[in-house]
Amino acid sequence: MEAELKFERENISGIGVVGSYLIDASRRLGVEIFDDCGRLGLCDSCAVTVKSGAEFLSEPTKAEIEQLSEERRANGERLTCQAKIVGEGEIVVLTHEKKEEKPHHERVNEEFRKEFDALPLEQKVSRLMELEAVTLSETFSFILNSPYTLGGKLVEFLSGFGLKFEKDDKDAKRPDEHKEEPTAEEPENEPEKPAAAPDLDEAVEAEEKES
Numbered sequence: 102m103e104a105e106l107k108f109e110r111e112n113i114s115g116i117g118v119v120g121s122y123l124i125d126a127s128r129r130l131g132v133e134i135f136d137d138c139g140r141l142g143l144c145d146s147c148a149v150t151v152k153s154g155a156e157f158l159s160e161p162t163k164a165e166i167e168q169l170s171e172e173r174r175a176n177g178e179r180l181t182c183q184a185k186i187v188g189e190g191e192i193v194v195l196t197h198e199k200k201e202e203k204p205h206h207e208r209v210n211e212e213f214r215k216e217f218d219a220l221p222l223e224q225k226v227s228r229l230m231e232l233e234a235v236t237l238s239e240t241f242s243f244i245l246n247s248p249y250t251l252g253g254k255l256v257e258f259l260s261g262f263g264l265k266f267e268k269d270d271k272d273a274k275r276p277d278e279h280k281e282e283p284t285a286e287e288p289e290n291e292p293e294k295p296a297a298a299p300d301l302d303e304a305v306e307a308e309e310k311e312s
């Protein structure tokens with residue numbers, strides 16, 4: 102089941118799978134949308150104006166009600182990390198003008214550095230520990246995308262564990278309103294999932310036997 106998405110500013114049209122978030126569907130079509138808070142519903146960097154077809158999107162979440170004033174919501178603004186495609190039809194979207202020319206990653210780095218500098222020492226330490234977890238997740242992604250860099254069983258194990266880690270992370274960021282609902286598969290990007298993550302000891306043992 103699919104909806105047709107039209108982005109007026111970019112003059113781009115394409116298909117959005119029912120069950121996917123507007124931010125994912127937009128990016129898949131090459132439309133850049135920021136996500137400064139990491140899709141947690143804590144900012145408005147991912148906001149767009151839905152000019153028509155709002156009925157094919159999920160109801161505004163609590164986060165949208167908190168982040169967007171009544172006036173902005175009345176004008177059709179939605180947070181794309183919160184708005185899920187729920188029906189087949191045409192959705193016309195107007196992205197907001199980018200406020201600055203700096204590349205997104207530079208802007209995020211600057212903001213992060215400022216925020217980090219202002220933290221007391223204790224919070225700096227816990228922030229660094231969170232970053233360690235992110236690095237771990239990125240390492241798994243690298244392994245997932247590099248199937249030939251390590252031997253068979255071990256890669257299988259790490260891939261299984263990495264996929265679970267990424268899925269848990271994505272699930273944790275879903276709006277409370279959508280936690281119980283299934284989300285659309287991401288056919289273009291999602292690697293094939295192993296049936297279940299094997300036990301690490303078994304994987305290492307098998308790896309040793311093979312070598």
Ligand code: FES
Nearest residue numbers: 136138142147182
């Ligand atoms: S990315 Fe911050 S609310 Fe969507």
